[in-house]
Amino acid sequence: MSRESRVSLVVLVGLPVAAFIAHISGETYIINLLTRMTVLGLAGIGLNFALGYGGMVSFGHAAFFGLGAYVTGIAAFHAFDDSLFATVPFELASTNQMLQIWLIALLLAGLLALLIGFISLRTSGVYFIMITLAFAQMLYYFAISWPTYGGEDGLSIYLRNEFPGVQTDKAFSFFLLCFAILLLVLLLCWRFVNARFGAALQGARMNALRLSSIGIAPFPVKLTAFVISAMIVALAGALFAELNGFVSPTSLSWHMSGELIIFVILGGVGRLVGPLIGAIVFVLLETYLGGLTDRWQFFLGLILLATVLFANGGIMGLIGGRTRHD
Amino acid sequence: MSTLLIAEQVLNGLQLGVTLFLMAAGLTLVFGVMGLINLAHGSLYMIGAFCCAFVSVETGSFFLGLLAGMAGAAVAGALLEMVVMQRLYARDHLDQVLATFALILIASEGTRWVFGDVPLFLDVPEAFSGTIELIGGLTYSKYRLLIIFVGLLVALGLYWLIARTRLGMRIRAGESDREMIAALGVNIRLVYTIVFALGAALAGLAGSMVGALSSVQVGMGEPVLILAFVVIVIGGIGSVKGALIGALLVGLVDTLGRVFLPSFFQLFMNNSDATTLGSSLASMAIYVVMAIVLAVRPQGLFPATGTSSA
Numbered sequence: 001m002s003r004e005s006r007v008s009l010v011v012l013v014g015l016p017v018a019a020f021i022a023h024i025s026g027e028t029y030i031i032n033l034l035t036r037m038t039v040l041g042l043a044g045i046g047l048n049f050a051l052g053y054g055g056m057v058s059f060g061h062a063a064f065f066g067l068g069a070y071v072t073g074i075a076a077f078h079a080f081d082d083s084l085f086a087t088v089p090f091e092l093a094s095t096n097q098m099l100q101i102w103l104i105a106l107l108l109a110g111l112l113a114l115l116i117g118f119i120s121l122r123t124s125g126v127y128f129i130m131i132t133l134a135f136a137q138m139l140y141y142f143a144i145s146w147p148t149y150g151g152e153d154g155l156s157i158y159l160r161n162e163f164p165g166v167q168t169d170k171a172f173s174f175f176l177l178c179f180a181i182l183l184l185v186l187l188l189c190w191r192f193v194n195a196r197f198g199a200a201l202q203g204a205r206m207n208a209l210r211l212s213s214i215g216i217a218p219f220p221v222k223l224t225a226f227v228i229s230a231m232i233v234a235l236a237g238a239l240f241a242e243l244n245g246f247v248s249p250t251s252l253s254w255h256m257s258g259e260l261i262i263f264v265i266l267g268g269v270g271r272l273v274g275p276l277i278g279a280i281v282f283v284l285l286e287t288y289l290g291g292l293t294d295r296w297q298f299f300l301g302l303i304l305l306a307t308v309l310f311a312n313g314g315i316m317g318l319i320g321g322r323t324r325h326d
Numbered sequence: 327m328s329t330l331l332i333a334e335q336v337l338n339g340l341q342l343g344v345t346l347f348l349m350a351a352g353l354t355l356v357f358g359v360m361g362l363i364n365l366a367h368g369s370l371y372m373i374g375a376f377c378c379a380f381v382s383v384e385t386g387s388f389f390l391g392l393l394a395g396m397a398g399a400a401v402a403g404a405l406l407e408m409v410v411m412q413r414l415y416a417r418d419h420l421d422q423v424l425a426t427f428a429l430i431l432i433a434s435e436g437t438r439w440v441f442g443d444v445p446l447f448l449d450v451p452e453a454f455s456g457t458i459e460l461i462g463g464l465t466y467s468k469y470r471l472l473i474i475f476v477g478l479l480v481a482l483g484l485y486w487l488i489a490r491t492r493l494g495m496r497i498r499a500g501e502s503d504r505e506m507i508a509a510l511g512v513n514i515r516l517v518y519t520i521v522f523a524l525g526a527a528l529a530g531l532a533g534s535m536v537g538a539l540s541s542v543q544v545g546m547g548e549p550v551l552i553l554a555f556v557v558i559v560i561g562g563i564g565s566v567k568g569a570l571i572g573a574l575l576v577g578l579v580d581t582l583g584r585v586f587l588p589s590f591f592q593l594f595m596n597n598s599d600a601t602t603l604g605s606s607l608a609s610m611a612i613y614v615v616m617a618i619v620l621a622v623r624p625q626g627l628f629p630a631t632g633t634s635s636a
Contacts (some may be wrong), residue, residue: 134555134613138617141610142606260426261423298431304424308425309413
């Protein structure tokens with residue numbers, strides 16, 4: 001077992017154990033904090049799929065995160081007053097079932113990512129960064145200037161949606177649900193990365209020309225990875241909205257895209273569990289630095305800057321040892 | 327819809343355009359010459375505005391404030407370049423994005439620490455307050471005209487600097503081949519610092535001038551920064567000419583879109599729906615323009631020539 005696997009195992013066991021301890025001592029606040037780490041970690045893992053493995057530096061994944069959040073918020077909005085979820089192109093009754101909401105969120109995010117990816121992947125380097133940012137901004141400005149769903153004020157979700165067999169309004173049950181999804185996604189990602197598809201994807205990152213010369217076109221491989229990545233992030237966005245009981249346009253803003261990148265970099269690029277560690281550290285900093293001083297972002301900035309300048313490879317790079325290939 | 331209104335909105339679009347150009351020129355030079363993508367450029371805009379506000383309140387002179395805004399941003403830029411940016415030139419774009427994102431957090435919170443949360447208000451200088459009558463009975467704000475004038479002057483000056491002077495020659499040479507120019511005995515590090523400080527000064531100038539129109543506050547640089555990115559991507563990263571044309575295009579599309587799209591939809595929809603749809607689409611318009619430009623010409627309208635990276 002490599003050091004990276006051991007570190008990952010410690011984190012993946014530690015998180016539910018901590019939640020359980022918090023549960024028996026009745027610390028709902030701590031459980032919600034751990035859920036926040038799990039959900040943000042899930043989003044980071046989704047982004048890492050495109051950014052770490054595929055080398056696509058997307059500065060616009062907030063679009064998918066926010067989309068997932070807004071689908072949840074809008075569904076809850078209509079379920080609350082029993083109106084229709086959509087009238088065009090066909091009538092769709094609203095629902096408070098998470099599974100149905102997620103299906104819609106995943107489908108929409110997949111379609112959006114297909115469109116954004118199809119245009120953006122024609123470019124590379126800094127153009128790719130900028131065009132993904134521009135698409136996310138488009139959605140952001142649309143959300144704040146469209147008054148039906150709250151505009152700049154966002155949307156409240158008064159009742160958490162339902163999941164068969166889970167009491168979603170209980171903090172610990174909701175944590176377990178999120179954590180189970182995290183494990184499932186990790187398993188999927190692990191299978192993808194170690195399959196032929198993952199090899200092709202990493203090949204596309206390292207040398208697209210060589211990949212084409214052995215008969216694999218890089219574009220479809222990268223586009224597929226971009227779509228998968230977007231869908232994972234959208235699912236995280238949906239869970240995030242449920243957790244907070246609130247959807248705000250900030251979840252679409254470029255700060256969110258930046259934070260998602262922070263999770264990935266802080267944890268370690270291209271490490272499966274890295275973004276989860278990044279998210280855990282970020283939430284800890286946000287909570288405890290934020291408790292010490294109102295100016296916590298100043299220190300967060302310093303820590304980030306130091307990480308980029310001096311600790312290339314993130315936390316996983318420091319404690320988990322070097323990756324075998326790069 | 328009268329011609330006067332259209333003319334006024336075109337002038338507003340031009341004013342936004344030249345402001346964006348002042349921001350975009352620095353960004354595009356820094357990217358073209360050093361290959362650095364600098365998200366913290368918006369912070370320099372903000373720092374310039376705060377320096378300007380502080381000095382003009384202390385001395386009572388807006389023009390001293392304007393100078394202070396430029397100087398403050400230039401000094402901040404030069405320091406930033408020497409302490410942080412130099413370590414980032416050889417890194418990949420991901421590291422640059424993240425490090426400069428961290429700088430935004432530091433600069434914003436740092437400024438909030440020093441000046442507090444309350445926005446500062448700058449007064450337009452006496453000589454330029456009020457309006458002036460232009461040809462055809464059009465009245466327009468003197469101060470906004472001044473901004474347009476200064477912006478166009480800077481564009482001319484930049485053209486002269488880059489095309490006609492020794493420093494400009496070195497900048498262009500650094501763009502094409504940094505090792506060769508270093509081998510010829512030019513202190514390329516110093517050229518980099520100068521380019522960065524120059525870009526910062528222009529951002530500071532933009533921040534100071536716009537600060538008097540609206541207000542000076544933390545985070546004021548971010549929307550402008552993103553617009554400036556749209557500008558340089560449309561214009562072709564690394565090209566100053568592209569930045570000017572892109573800036574005017576974005577300024578006009580954004581301003582005119584906001585005014586005319588709602589009335590356009592009113593032609594075949596009821597009023598409130600048209601206003602909603604029109605203003606939603608107007609706020610997205612420039613991004614649509616950018617997506618179209620990139621889909622057709624992935625390198626922007628005026629790809630910079632002579633660079634190895636572009």
